[in-house]
Amino acid sequence: MTTDAGAPWLVVGLGNPGPGYAMNRHNVGFMVVDLLAERIGGKFKRAQKAQAQVVEGRVGPPGPGSRRVVLVKPMSYMNLSGGPVNALREFYKVPVANIVAVHDELDIDYGTLRLKLGGGDNGHNGLKSMTKAMGADYHRVRFGIGRPPGRMQVADFVLKDFSAAERKELDWFVDRAADSVESLLTEGLERAQSAYNS
DSSP: OOOOTTSOEEEEEOOOOSGGGTTBGGGHHHHHHHHHHHHTTOOOEEOSSSSEEEEEEEESSSSTTOEEEEEEEESSOGGGTHHHHHHHHHHHTOOGGGEEEEEEETTSOTTOEEEEESOOOTTOHHHHHHHHHHOSOSEEEEEEOOOOSTTOOHHHHHTSBOOHHHHHHHHHHHHHHHHHHHHHHHHOHHHHHHHHOO
């Protein structure tokens, strides 16, 4: 699966809109694309063609090494993320392989990153919706949040804010996840994996 060097990249942070969800574990994708937007000096604005907020810009060193990027926060709620992402994919003429979903991952320890191309959704409703809308052959930056403690239900765990202990390191982990997205876009999956798949 090769990416199209001329086409832009869609970097999709998965999360739920609204201040009540802002610091939830399920919203770590939003946190990462917010930081990427800050780095490229962009402000999110409402997309005309989809229920989403977008920022357009470039990442990477100036010149031929930089990549055109559209940062995306779907505003449809997690379980319906696929519709807005697919609408933007069509609008910007982005091949599926040039899409990156940044999302929380239960089966990885907190703060650990795993980058990959394609695969299943592992019960993640945002990924499930994206895959239903356009197939599974997009990149994923999986941000570990760990498993719920004790008998806590998964749904309750992902919709809770990061704990005080987790928040001490959260900024650093989000920063590293943003670095990994930039590396994926500018250096390719294999190099990004060897640098960030801790």
